[in-house]
Amino acid sequence: MNFLSLFVLIPLLMLLSLWLVKGTKGIRAVMVVGSSALLALSIYLTFAFLAERAAGNTAEMLYTASFTWFEPLHISYSVGVDGISVAMLLLSGVIVFTGTFVSWDMCKEYFLWFTLLSMGVFGFFISIDLFMMFMFYEIALIPMYLLIGVWGSGHKEYSAMKLTLMLMGASAFLMLGIFGIFYGAGGQTFNLLDIASHTGGATLIEFSQQCIWFPFVFVGFGVLGAMFPFHTWSPDGHASAPTAVSMLHAGVLMKLGGYGCFRVAIYLLPDAANELSWIFLILTGTGVVYGALSACVQTDLKYLNAYSSVSHCGMVLFAILMLTSTASTGAILQMLSHGLMTALFFAVIGMIYHRAHTRDIRELNGLMRIIPFLSVGFAIAGLANLGLPGLSGFVAEMTIFVGAFQNADLFHRVLTIAACTSIVVAAVYILRMVGKILYGTNVNPDHAKLHDAHWEERLAIIVLIACIAGIGLAPSWLSNMIDASVSPVMEQIQAVASTVSKSNPFL
Amino acid sequence: MNFTYTIFILLLPFFSFLILGLAGKWLSHRTAGIFGTLVLGVVTVLSYFTAFEYFTADRVDGVFQTLVPYNFVWLPFFDGGLHFDLGIMLDPITVMMLIVISTVSLMVHIYSFGYMHGERGFQRYYAYLSLFTMSMLGLVMATNIFQMYMFWELVGVCSYLLIGFYYTQAPAVAASKKAFIVTRFADLGFLIGILFYGYYTGSFSFDFTNTAVYLNGAMPGVGADFSKAIAGAGFILPTALFLMFVGGAGKSAMFPLHIWLPDAMEGPTPVSALIHAATMVVAGVFQVARMFPLWIQYAPETLHIVAWIGAFTAFYAAAVACAQSDIKRVLAFSTISQIAFMMVALGVCLPEGGYTDNHASLGYMASMYHLFTHAMFKATLFLCAGCIIHAVHSNEMEFMGGMRKYMPITHITFLIACLAISGIPPFSGFFSKDEILVAAFHYSSAMGWIMTGIAAMTAFYMFRLYYGIFWGTENVEYHEHHTPHESPAVMTIPLILLTVITVTVGWILPGSFGSFVSATGEAYHIHLDWSVAGTSIVIAVIAIALATYIYSGVRQPIAEKMKATFPALHKWAYHRFYLDEVYQFVTHRIVFGIFSRSFAWFDRHVVDGFFNFLAWGTNAASYSIRTLQSGRVQQYAFVFLLGVLVLILMLII
Amino acid sequence: MDYSQFLNMSDELSLLAVVVILFMADLFCCGSENSTKPSKALSLIAVPLLLVQTVYMLVNMPADCVTAFGDMYLSAPMMTVVKAVLNIGTVIVFLMANVWMNREENQVKQGEFYLLTLFTLLGMYFMISSGHFLMFFIGLELASIPMTALVAFTKKNQESAEAAAKYILTALFSSGLLLYGISLLYGTCGTLYFNDMAAVMDASNWVQLAALVLFISGIGFKISLVPFHLWTADTYEGAPTTVTGYLSVISKGAAAFVMFVILTKVFEPMVENWNLLLFWIIIVSITVANIFAVRQNNIKRFMAFSAISQAGYLVLGAMGGTAQGMTAMVYYLFVYMVANLGVFAIINIVEQRSGKLNISDYDGFYATNPKLSFIMTLCLFSLAGIPPFAGFFSKFFIFMAGFKAGFPWLVFIALVNTVISLYYYLLIVKAMYIKKSDTPIARFSSDGYTQIGLALCAIGVVFAGILSQIYQYFDSFSFGLMP
């Protein structure tokens, strides 16, 4: 048994033990042990992976293993990781770990679904079989409904339903796209690597086929990546979700979208990506600016952050579509960075909401004096969000911009510059929010005696900040690790990049 | 020469920030202050030592070597041979800036010990100061434009945090936000400039030796021919440089991006002295100076645009400064005006004979010189203003007047700094400003006369301020309640030290500044052009006399009359020509009011509405077709039959 | 005359043996109307017997196709497998029926219940293994007519009576048309033996095309495909819950499989034509049923529309008549069966314990009966096609088969419809978990039989997908026009 499978196995064991244990203490023990084990495993994986690479192992995926599963349908249980997956697993490990502490007071059922969600996420990132990938993708989606619907707040039923339906609608597109890829490549293998390298019975997918299925796959994953105009599940969903779920959703689940777009849409359908990227570039570019501007006038903290996520996640897809090595690396970095900082943001917002019972910017004032620890956490999340150097957002955004600038034509230039403006707008909404709720003097007597963070909340916040700062201060190992894994995809692209997109009217 | 120890110039304040920031809660004010100041003291010593080492080292070909003790790839990019490096680069202007920053910063550290005494968040204050010092030092020691941008952003954030230090007060919060957003907006230009620059030259480095190769030959990245054609057309590099200048204009408060600086005076006064007078605001000038070889070689026409922007800013700020009543505002506009002088000085450099001609590029040296001197005397002015505010508890001139009796040391130092800024010899400002004027005249006499006129306005409004504070009508009533008193030694000593520098730096080292800092790196000996210097002295004296005539008396009939005669002008000048309101209108009404609101509305009602419509449509369809399931079995059979018939027809037709 | 060929029909004969044993048991063991506890014995006999018979069938499975009575009877391993699947479903139905049978008014009728159910099952067996349209027709009738009696089982209940009337009327109408269709086939082919018909089928013969439509309408009635589905909701709502469960999976599944077999065997030359028909029928079925299901309040009626929609997915496997499609279809049937019967078992026990049948009655169900609502959730998720439950796999495979057969846009429409179906399945989940109720269904404990049945369903829902052996087992027997 390949040790990557532990990423699925541990959550399974957690589910089992959660089912068996009784009492809050037992649940907490299971969750803490389990999530720590996952975090430790992902850290170990990172080191092992780097060591392996340093030792000169240049295989595209490491630790690969494949077991035939549905033999007649050529479905196999295939796992493997490259730098991107390792980064994503690390992110997931951190978020699940901190999410556990953030949802300290929750009940057993909550943790059951929470763990199932985690299992889906981890499984998705270790899969290299399209079927498995899709399966884990859906496993990760559905617990969302109950997590939001039962433990959420506000219009939770509406939001939960909307979120679930939109994401499932996306998965309908995705499934068709996967079939298209599978049968387009000869219907012999679901293995990503085989399809990409035309081995294991896979053949080259015809150009016309690629152009049909690329939009399906891209939209399918893009919806989860909050691609404009399919992002509207995100503000409502985030606003209604309980804290840790928001964290996990924005922090990890939305990354499934970007990861999938890159791993499946771009990697397996490079010709179509080259041909059709302009459509989605316009959409995502619009989303980047649009999300940022929409965030400026929100009054609910979670909505604000959700729109900011739309903008940032739009940036991920935007960067992926730039089809350059740097931009793609930046996209992955942005996923990591956004995952961490949004998780931090949602965590702090949730904690504030838990105390003040409101998330309305207009009703919160002067929190810095009352709950300094949370406020500082909030401010740091905000600063990371607006791309302060030394924190992760800066690294990711700069990589994206430099990468996007490698496309020299006017079309890409204009879009890139438009996307750059989002960092200004980000400053506007972040500072507006920070200024309104943290600064000033508190006028609401109910808020005067709020207590600051508990130890478990502090732990979560500190871990997240440490990760954000860690990436922000020392990004090159990560960047190199990711880029080494981006390059196979880029080779696919470069094989076709000489042909200029014929359908793009702006070229 | 081994300059590896320079790394500590960056690391020490950083650790100081970490310690004060993380552990500050458990430290007493005193410990925190002393710790921060001591660390900064060490940094200052190191800086001076570096300067000494550097400038005493041998020149190669008559030029100070550009040294890079550290440089490593911090963030690799994978296309076009680009990478984001961090490192330390030492060249004359860096070393000069090290001295400026560490000196002023140390003074401010010491001064704040008194000024901020007993303030809540004292540790936080010192943490921010440390962070700022680190960032500013990093900015000037950057080896490449991207590193500069990185620290550029960091100083912006420090500025934000420090302006908003009194975060419970709404104006401070608003001012900090404004400062950050305006500069951030300008930084967008900087970033795009960097991106253009990096793409077309294949490097972010300040080592320009490779740049020309890229410009003339093969391009990195995709589409070699295309980019070559553009670069050949010759507007890429000027565009990139101008975009970078936009960033610099934001930081250095060039018109029309200056609006944040007056508001930034909401921060503690020592912060204004450090950040908004001496160091951060000159980052824009420093940036242009840093890229100067490229400017002068590839974009001289654009450089002149910079000069004119600077000239206009200088004039505008001087005009506004004449009408302000808040002493820090006056100083702020004065700062804007003086930085604009520096900008003009850079802008008027001429490319004749290439950039190897020190004479054509006199402005470069003048600008740096003025940067240096200005930092000292403007810091003095701000710190004096701090003492006064400390004593009066107000920024408004109406609460002052006649302060000379209460605060003699402050009075003297303030006066000396005023004389310096007015360009009266032998104070340092005279020498540097004179060089600027010479450079301006060298460029065109129109520019020269304009700048001379503005120099006179400087003298006028500075002495208006001086008289308003120390002479003029004393607000006796107010002073009876709060008798002003001289500040403690911890505050006055920095004043005196800075004043000593101001007084001495001009004539102790006459002409020697140019031998350290010049456009080419070769020694340039300053020699006063007495025709220009004489004119400027005369005009300055006249302006001072005018100010004395109008403002020094207990009653100021002429000032009143002037106000009454040109009420509109005064009002407009007082309101800074309503630029803030214009910005307010554009941002709030247009960007937020129209775009953001309509986007948010669009999102909720159109995009979201579409998906809700789908759901509603399904439900509505469900209701509307329910009669199909009427419960009548004969209808069922009817449908059954129709189904069969339709299917048969489908097949046979 | 060779009576040994009866041995080729071991499936049917063994089931007949079960019927006879039960008949006898009913007669002798519990025949007395005064006997106090007759039921236990009968279900105790019926369930193990059926299980034994299932095992017997699977063990005795012929290695290859067998025929008997001069091609009148055709069987293949896959058919035995399908019969076994139906048997398992029937076992679950029997398990869940127990609590209902134990009611006082039903105790005396329980023998009939088991017998009638098994008669219909036998009819399906014959239908599946028919080699001649006469056998098909008799099998179909044997599967429908006793069903009427089952629907009308609680005959004092007006709704049950109405449901039975609607069922039998529509059934007769459709069998009239079907019979006419078969007569047209006879008229054009001159024979009704499946093995001989394909040779004389001709896609340009309009009469045969009309007969094809009539055949599809007749069998579509059993599968309840739109537009032949309108009886479904009324009958499902009115029939006793266990019978509804039985109707919704066993009878539907058998008919779908038979349709697949006959379409590929008899109507093989018309593959283009029936693809066209099924294409539209599937689209309309899934869409219309989903739209109806959205606003139902009675949970049985709701499940009826869900079942219609599921039937659309099931028939998707028949597109193109590929072997992969057959595997997918049988697998889908199996998975759908466990999940749907799980839901019905819960509906049944809730109805028996509290008499409540509305979705809104399920508000707050989780608070009072967490285990039941958890299993219900699993089953609903499986029906909606959510991994890791089996429904996901079956949906994926059936769509894959449809895609492979060359109908990507049909698959796409079906996929979009899964979103709507997810919506209404989630409505129940929402009712159970999220909504609060002042009068929730009280806490109760279910009887042992139901518990066993639910356990079977839960195991099936969880493991039928992950364990690929099941799919591969089906796949090793499947056949079709193309691999």
Add this chain to the structure above:
Amino acid sequence: MATTIIFFVLAAIILGCALLAVTTKHIMRAATYLLFVLFGTAGLYFLMGYTFLGSVQVMVYAGGVVVLYIFALMLTGRSDNQKEKSMSVAKKMAALIASLCGAAILLFVIISQKFAATVLTAPNEQLTSIQTLGQQIIASDKYGYLLPFEVVSVLLLACIVGGLIIARKR
């Protein structure tokens, strides 16, 4: 020729009575008309020479089914139940048009098919003799009907059980 005349007479009776059976307001009369239709059909079987089939038709249908109907009518025979009001004209028209369209399509399809133009002649006694039928119905090879015969018996058994469960009082 005689066959032709007889056929048309029978056809007329069948169609006429069928129409009457579905249009008359009195249900008892409808049952009676049905009887005539069934007799007519039996007549056609006889005309084709399918005497056994004809007799079965008469016995089972006329003798069994129609009597069943009449009993049922008696059982449900309250006066207001016997005579039905007709449906709304619109519904009737819809039904009529649908039926006519159906008939038209079906006839169109049938006529378009060129069936062999065999003319109805005297029957071949050999094929339809009782012996032949008897042997075939218990034959187990091809064209033997032992299996359906057995299965129909099961069907009938099931119907008995089913009928019992519905009809008996408890």
Add this chain to the structure above:
Amino acid sequence: MITINCFLILSALMLFIGVYGFLTRRNTLAILISIELMLNAADLNFAAFNRMLFPEGQEGYFFTLFSVAISAAETAIAIAVMINVYRNLKNNFVENLDKLKW
């Protein structure tokens, strides 16, 4: 000259008369009577096809025979159901069977 088409036309008409009856009668027993017409039409078809087109075999003949038996059984059950309905509703009108709808 009686050809197969004569029988087919007759049966088709009979079938659709039955259909018409099914769609228009209000009494459930009358509907059942209409169904008898439909079944009878199909039976006639089998016999006619056998006699006119495939006289050498007996398939249609036997089909008719079995069909008659099956229709009889069906009718019996159907009538039982209708009587059961009558017991519950006290009448037999099909429009009263509308408790289950929508």
